[in-house]
Amino acid sequence: MRIPKKIFVIGLIALVAISVFVFFQRSAPKQPEFTTVQKADIKQTVSISGSLAGQSSIDLKFPKGGKITSISVSEGDTVYEGQTLAALENTNEMITLQQADNTLRDKQAAVDKVLDDIHLSQYGMGGFDNVGSGNETMAQRQLRTAAEVTRDNAFDSLKLAQKALNDTLIISPTSGIVVQVNHVTGQVIGATEVVMKMVDTSNIYFSAEVDEADISKISLGQKTEVTLDAYPDKIWQGEVVEVQPQTKTTSTGATVVSVKIKLDRWDLNFINGLSGQASIILSEVKNTLTIPTEALRDDNTVLVLSDGRAKSKQIVPGIRSDQAVEIKEGLEENETIIIGKAF
Structure with a gap:
């Protein structure tokens, strides 16, 4: 369909008018x-991006494989050093430990009996002042030594049985927060599988990367202000506590150096990995x-x-x-x- 000549001309004039208007608007000098x-x-600062982190992140796993019989924590739970977090089927290990403990008590009683017999013999041969290892006969010394070695071996067996039982437990190595649980009760797992992850929150840090062009400006002890994307209205104070002596290359090809900033306080529920920005204060007036x-x-x-x-x-x-x-x-x-x- 052909466009009428009159309409075409009107449209062309309108287009030219709009173009002229835009041109002069862009070309008009900016008013002071x-x-x-x-x-x-x-404050003169270096601004960097990074994320929230704890003192350390810990992968927790069993030293041996087996069937999980209990997981007593969930993601987000606060845990304490020495707390049992998970367990494998360990009936056999508990029986072995009890037997080892019984054996040790038996062998300790045998040692006590030998010593009583030796001391009684020595007393009869010279009174109380004659009692002691220095007055043992060769036969008495051999008898005592054999009993003590048997007792010591039983003690070593008890320690091995205790270790075997401990290998069926995951015990928290420090206080912190469980951030990930990978398995559930009833699963059979291998010794290399990570059952859960926790973060030691005894100290809270902001981990970030500084461009190599700015790293000469950064030093330990510099005061820092940290903001997090999740809490844009809050500012946390901190200081630079670590500058890694190694560069690395980012996915964009930039060369950076990792730094760690320790926060002076943390007054919210900890969430590992929250992103944010930090301003390292170089000077201030x-x-x-x-x-x-x-x-x-x-x-x-x-x-x-x-x-x-x-x-x-x-x-x-x-x-x-x-x-x-x-x-x-x-x-x-x-x-x-x-x-x-x-x-």
Whole structure:
């Protein structure tokens, strides 16, 4: 279907008009903005991304395979050092342990009997002052030594039986939080399978990566402010406690160095791996003159409004944040400055 000539011309004119309007809108010079020199606190920082972590993350597994008879915790549970978290079928191990304990008690009684007999003999041969190992006959010493060796072997067997029973248990090596449970009661597993994972929350850290170009600015003990994406309105204070002496390459090809920031406090339920950002404070000045970053020109000059006219002033800048620049010399508080081209 052919478009009528009149309609085509009208459409073409409208298109040209719109194009001209957009062009002039984009080409119109940006109007200058005005602000004043203000006193404020300013921090120079290195900003990095990372995630929340505990003191350590621990994979828990049985030293031997078998059938799981109990798992006494769930994901998110707080656990304590020495707490039993899971168990395998261990009837045989418990019987063996009881038998080993009985044997040890029997062999200890035999040692006690030998010593009583020796001491009684020595007493009869010279009174109380004659009792003691130094007055044993060779036959008595051999009898005592044999009884003690048998007793000691029984003790070693008891320790082995106790270890075999312990191998059927998962006991928490520290206090913390269970973050993952991989199996359920009744499953048969091998010795290499991770049954659950826990995080030691005795200390809370923010683990992050610093670009190699900034690593020379980072040192142990630097104060840090951490925010988490899940809690954008909260700020946690911390400090750099570890800078790994090894670089690594990210998936994007950047070379980075891992750092660890210890948080001063943690007042929420711990969730391992929460992402966030950290600002490592390189330097800080309180109650100093500042201007917006975009007001400072490349030659360290600032446009100041004086008697209705723009005047260029040379200044001495100090530290810089993402939004502001410290003014050491050249401006006074409440002076009006111009951002953008002068009129």
